[in-house]
Amino acid sequence: MSTIWTLAKKDLLLLSRDKLALFWMLLFPFVFAVFFGAIFGGQGDGSSNRIKVAVVQEGLDAGKEAFLARLDDRPVELVRVPRAEAADLVRRGKASAYLDLVRVPADAFAVFRGETAEIELGIDPSRLAERGMLEGFLAEASFGGLREVFTDRAAGIAAARKAREDLSVGEDVPLAQRVVLATFFASLETFFGAIDFTRGDAGGANPMAGPAIRTVDVTRARSGPLNAYDVSFPQAILWGLLGCAAGFAQTFVRERSSGTLVRLWTAPIGRSTVLLGKALACAIAAAGIVVVLLAAGALTFGVGVSRPATLALAIAASAFCFGGVSVLLSTIGRTEQANAGIAWGLLCLLAMIGGGMVPQFVMPAWMRQIGAVSPVRWAIEALEGGIWRSYSIGEVLVPVAALLGFGAAGMVAGMLRLRRI
Amino acid sequence: MLRLTGLRKTFGALVAVDGVDLEVAPGETLGLLGPNGAGKSTTIKLALGVLDPDAGSVELAGLGSPRDPDVRRRLGYAPQDLAIYEELSADENLRFFGRLQGLHGRDLSRAVDEALALAGLVDRRRDRTGTYSGGMKRRLNLACATLHAPALLLLDEPTAGVDPQSRNHLFESIEALAARGTTIVYTTHYMEEAERLCDRVAIVDHGRVLACDSVDSLLAAHGSQPVVEVELAELPPASAKLPGPIEDGRLRFGVDEPELALAELRAQGLRWRSLRVQRADLETVFLELTGRSLRDA
Numbered sequence A: 001m002s003t004i005w006t007l008a009k010k011d012l013l014l015l016s017r018d019k020l021a022l023f024w025m026l027l028f029p030f031v032f033a034v035f036f037g038a039i040f041g042g043q044g045d046g047s048s049n050r051i052k053v054a055v056v057q058e059g060l061d062a063g064k065e066a067f068l069a070r071l072d073d074r075p076v077e078l079v080r081v082p083r084a085e086a087a088d089l090v091r092r093g094k095a096s097a098y099l100d101l102v103r104v105p106a107d108a109f110a111v112f113r114g115e116t117a118e119i120e121l122g123i124d125p126s127r128l129a130e131r132g133m134l135e136g137f138l139a140e141a142s143f144g145g146l147r148e149v150f151t152d153r154a155a156g157i158a159a160a161r162k163a164r165e166d167l168s169v170g171e172d173v174p175l176a177q178r179v180v181l182a183t184f185f186a187s188l189e190t191f192f193g194a195i196d197f198t199r200g201d202a203g204g205a206n207p208m209a210g211p212a213i214r215t216v217d218v219t220r221a222r223s224g225p226l227n228a229y230d231v232s233f234p235q236a237i238l239w240g241l242l243g244c245a246a247g248f249a250q251t252f253v254r255e256r257s258s259g260t261l262v263r264l265w266t267a268p269i270g271r272s273t274v275l276l277g278k279a280l281a282c283a284i285a286a287a288g289i290v291v292v293l294l295a296a297g298a299l300t301f302g303v304g305v306s307r308p309a310t311l312a313l314a315i316a317a318s319a320f321c322f323g324g325v326s327v328l329l330s331t332i333g334r335t336e337q338a339n340a341g342i343a344w345g346l347l348c349l350l351a352m353i354g355g356g357m358v359p360q361f362v363m364p365a366w367m368r369q370i371g372a373v374s375p376v377r378w379a380i381e382a383l384e385g386g387i388w389r390s391y392s393i394g395e396v397l398v399p400v401a402a403l404l405g406f407g408a409a410g411m412v413a414g415m416l417r418l419r420r421i
Numbered sequence B: 001m002l003r004l005t006g007l008r009k010t011f012g013a014l015v016a017v018d019g020v021d022l023e024v025a026p027g028e029t030l031g032l033l034g035p036n037g038a039g040k041s042t043t044i045k046l047a048l049g050v051l052d053p054d055a056g057s058v059e060l061a062g063l064g065s066p067r068d069p070d071v072r073r074r075l076g077y078a079p080q081d082l083a084i085y086e087e088l089s090a091d092e093n094l095r096f097f098g099r100l101q102g103l104h105g106r107d108l109s110r111a112v113d114e115a116l117a118l119a120g121l122v123d124r125r126r127d128r129t130g131t132y133s134g135g136m137k138r139r140l141n142l143a144c145a146t147l148h149a150p151a152l153l154l155l156d157e158p159t160a161g162v163d164p165q166s167r168n169h170l171f172e173s174i175e176a177l178a179a180r181g182t183t184i185v186y187t188t189h190y191m192e193e194a195e196r197l198c199d200r201v202a203i204v205d206h207g208r209v210l211a212c213d214s215v216d217s218l219l220a221a222h223g224s225q226p227v228v229e230v231e232l233a234e235l236p237p238a239s240a241k242l243p244g245p246i247e248d249g250r251l252r253f254g255v256d257e258p259e260l261a262l263a264e265l266r267a268q269g270l271r272w273r274s275l276r277v278q279r280a281d282l283e284t285v286f287l288e289l290t291g292r293s294l295r296d297a
């Protein structure tokens, strides 16, 4: 063990003096994170702008359907689901919120009878922006065009008067109806003058203020990223890790070409020890890269840590994974150029399908499935689990297991290949 | 100490080592003298277990197989191609290789200090070796192989590409190691080095050991005649009887009495621009064994 550490320490010392390698491992990823963070930042979080809302399908009558129809031109995507599934969808992040239209008055004028809509809105309490937006949409829908009129008393009076005056000059309304409407608008004018609905002194709740929306807190397991940098930093960190794996593979080939490898082979240590030393150095450097980049992200763009324990586990697993991957990459190519070319080609492919270039959530489903063969995908998920997805230890175990698997496979494959070389 | 029996190694169609038998006694310095490509480095790597032979065996008497790490701890190897970390200082290189050899703490520090003194690098110990001269790098390359005081030291062209001063320094270091009782295998294509340092010299060419003996015995057996080299001024008359072949306008031959031979050539009508008479040395031994000069080979 102390020999492995001796070997690793030597590699870390060499790394600390290799400006170019440090550039690829730290500065390049940081620039990447800032660049893509800025780009995504311009379009919200980069995902579709429509808020996905699950609507409880039980008891949807004509009035409720009409209510939902009024949400149509809003950036809301409605999916009808059974009551039993609604909250779960939100919890799993498949929908931003769920709606249960408990009671929706049949017509807009029902407010005059003191009837208001009663709606259950299930949403993660931390998703303040979406919640505010949805409440606004629901209020709009429940009053249709009347809402504005009834919440502004002066405007209401003016509107009622104008409606009555228009009526008196208009010719195309039959006389009988004109009389009825004139009476209605006149009384409406009086009505507004007499009662201030907006102050809510008509007894208890102010029906004009909006539908009674009862918000149900559904803490979402995977809450959304708080800002675009929450997405771009994990991606960038992966680039740092890829640079790290490729860089350590390079140092191995350099040992071969510079002759120091023969000295290692003739030292009283096993060949696998030499590779384990490389893997350990790579893993330590990888963990360092994650910590440094996250710290830089936190200081400059407020990238947060939602679950420190999850993040720690994710970092350890990612470090192990890329340590193992570097061992396999070490055995590729006899010259530094060949090694760098093949290793980076492979890593770029893994990054591409694993969401290191374009985030996975904007990929089509089939592409996301292919991504499972890339350790990049699992490392991003694990890191995001600690950064903004708020994974519990249990939830991060799948990506962590995948990372450990990739790392172990890389190490074993590398050692087997080395035995043949 | 080291016995190589019937060693053979091929790289594709090329036979690099072609049935080498050698035995190195404890405490002796054995030279492998041969031109570039003779198979010296390959032989050393086979002895170390870095390469696997196609045939033959390597025995480290009293030590075991070089596959065993504990046996490797008693071996030292200075590769022909410099094997040091250029981004690290001499100190850091030596500490690293010392630790790999199992040295720790005070033993390690003492070994590093001694090695630095032996290599004459004490003043530059904290500088990156990338800034060193070729000779300094060579000295460090040797120091990295010797700091754990190995019983058997394999040195592959340890003076390649160094200035005369560093070469002398290296010679003194190696003589000091030999005086301590270290068994040394030393490869070179410089006969002067073999003559100065080695108790016995193996003449190697095309992967074979052509002769192996002490320098004096080799000279007696194969190089007793001085060599005459004559740079001809004009083509010799067709009737002339020549004692050797003409290459590039030079006539070369070995002869016991150079004066008589030259007088005879003059009598035959040969004219020369210059002439050189060489006393017998390993060069002449090599010439006699291979028909080629060590320098030209």
Ligand SMILES: Nc1ncnc2c1ncn2[C@@H]1O[C@H](COP(=O)(O)OP(=O)(O)O)[C@@H](O)[C@H]1O
Residues within 6 Å of the ligand: B011, B014, B015, B016, B034, B035, B036, B037, B038, B039, B040, B041, B042, B043
């Ligand atoms: N790894 C190798 N692959 C192919 N050919 C090699 C290899 N190592 C050495 N050779 C060839 O084997 C021959 C002997 O090489 P080497 O042992 O290095 O000779 P020397 O050390 O005496 O100069 C040379 O022709 C060389 O080109």
Ligand SMILES: [Mg+2]
Residues within 6 Å of the ligand: B037, B040, B041, B042, B080, B156, B157
């Ligand atoms: Mg050689």
